[in-house]
Amino acid sequence: MESFAVSRQDVLDQVSGIDAGKYARTRNFTDGGTQISPYLTRGLVTLPEVRDIILERHTPSQAYKFVFELAWREYWQREWTFLGDRIFGDVKRPQHPVSSRRMPRAVLDAEIGVDALDAAVRGLYDTGYMHNHERMWLAGLTCNLGRTHWWEPAQWLYYHLLDGDPASNSLSWQWVAGTNSHKKYVPAQQNINKYSPLRQHGTIVDHGYGVLADMAVPDVLTERADLDLSWSPPPSDAVAVDPAKPTLLYHSFWLNAAWRSDVDANRVVLLEPSWFARFPVSPMVTDYLVRCAREIPGAQVVVAEFDDLSLGDDVTFMAHPSVPHWRGHADEMPRMFPRVPEKSYASFTSFWKQCERTG
Ligand SMILES: Cc1cc2nc3c(=O)[nH]c(=O)nc-3n(C[C@H](O)[C@H](O)[C@H](O)COP(=O)(O)OP(=O)(O)OC[C@H]3O[C@@H](n4cnc5c(N)ncnc54)[C@H](O)[C@@H]3O)c2cc1C
Structure with a gap:
């Protein structure tokens, strides 16, 4: 297996190369997945972006199975947003x-x-x-x-x-x-x-x-x-925030280099030890996160708690269930099916029926 991409352009190229028809025929075989999950989880690309790239190159029926599988991800994300820590x-x-x-x-x-x-x-x-x-x-x-x-x-x-x-x-x-x-x-x-x-x-x-x-x-x-899972933090940049500029705050599920790229802003990728103490990741995952973060132009990668930082009054971040305590303006996570009501669905099937009905 080749190593996973960290640059957004490489990710977009990889997504553009997906053959959705072949995927539908082979996804259950152990060599059949697209392997784009790290890019979606880390927010390098969003679900609607991936769906739209696929639909540019395929008919809706060719793309159906692939979009159906993407919808599983959206379903679980919505359940987390709605149910919070109950999912644990x-x-x-x-x-x-x-x-x-x-x-x-x-x-x-x-x-x-x-x-x-x-x-x-x-x-x-x-x-x-x-x-x-x-x-x-x-x-x-x-x-x-x-x-x-x-x-x-x-x-x-x-x-x-x-x-x-x-x-x-x-x-x-x-x-x-x-x-x-x-x-x-x-x-x-x-x-x-x-x-x-x-x-x-x-x-x-x-x-x-x-x-x-x-x-x-x-x-x-x-x-x-016995499991012995603990997080080894990477070296932290010193926080240097220009108070005259707004601050864009990224987390480990939102490392999107294209987000608000036209804004002249402080860009801080914040890795909070309290989150990683609860959900530790391996050194390989940490290294991947940091390499993705370094692709965001001008980003500082900071290991600290949100509450211990002074980032000014003009802070914007991407809303996510892992950062309920962050304060500032929260952008809404892009959805594939924005017209489908945000609530808990009894099953994926009932969610998918709504997606098909509402489009
Ligand atoms: C026990 C278990 C644990 C899992 N843990 C994770 C996890 O931590 N993170 C994670 O992203 N996925 C998880 N999955 C779901 C799924 O296995 C992966 O998303 C998928 O294998 C990623 O590989 P791929 O990109 O090649 O998927 P593909 O088959 O190519 O699918 C394309 C994309 O659709 C989404 N997708 C496909 N199937 C599922 C699914 N069943 N549930 C949610 N999204 C799906 C993923 O974002 C995936 O990248 C888990 C599944 C199981 C059974």
Whole structure:
């Protein structure tokens, strides 16, 4: 896998090259994703921008599946905005059964014995990316076969993902674990063999779905490990704010080099230790964030708390659930479906129906 882009132009070029028809046919295969998730999570580009680029080059029916998948992201973002911190607990019903809240050691060490899953974990550590299907298989194995509560495994995955997004991550784990869906997701070797090149037989998941749903925790998943996730802050620039100019404030989910680019402003990318103490990310993710931040012309990258800074009265930032305490003018996060009411939807299906109806 090539490394992920940090410049907005490279990202736009990559998005322009997406073949939405091919994507629709291949997205479930482990080499089938577009790998644009870090760019969307970090705000290098927005959902409506990506949708519009795709629609310039495809008919609506060719683009349908891709836009449908983008809508999942918008759905989870809206749920976070509406439900707030409730998304970090079991949202609809408690997970059951749960034997442990701690990670199976075999998952952390990529020693599950299912080659496709072990390769996915190693790939995550090497690149900061994992394909959607691999995320589902791993989450299903950990939560449902391993009977592990979803929270700690979700934090582990989030820590390593360049696209780590608290809403997409927590709510997807919960979708798999059944706390945010009606049915739990379990991985089966026959499904893995269909979508991954690493085919195998005789593994712990080489059973029919009925057996997998009720089987005892496989021995390899019973040993638990302690997670030690903490954030190492990057070097901080000294804050130098010209009081005669407005200040544009960026966060780790909004590193958009084109935002208000016509304004003569102080530009400060603020990385708050209190946020990263709650949601730690790996050194690889931190390095990616800083490299993206450095693409914003004139930006200072500052490690500090908002409340400890004096940024003047003219502060503008992009509204986001991770910065409810920031004061100033908040721009609205661009939506693909701005006419669809902002509220919590019972399911993605009910949200998507509204999107199709309202356009
Ligand atoms: C357990 C689990 C954890 C996840 N954690 C995250 C996370 O932390 N951050 C994150 O961005 N996504 C997360 N996802 C959703 C999804 O796996 C990724 O968005 C996707 O794999 C990113 O790869 P891609 O860009 O190649 O996706 P593509 O298939 O090419 O899709 C294009 C874009 O659509 C959006 N998208 C597609 N599928 C989903 C989905 N199911 N949910 C939300 N958005 C979607 C993403 O922004 C993605 O970049 C998680 C899914 C699972 C099952």
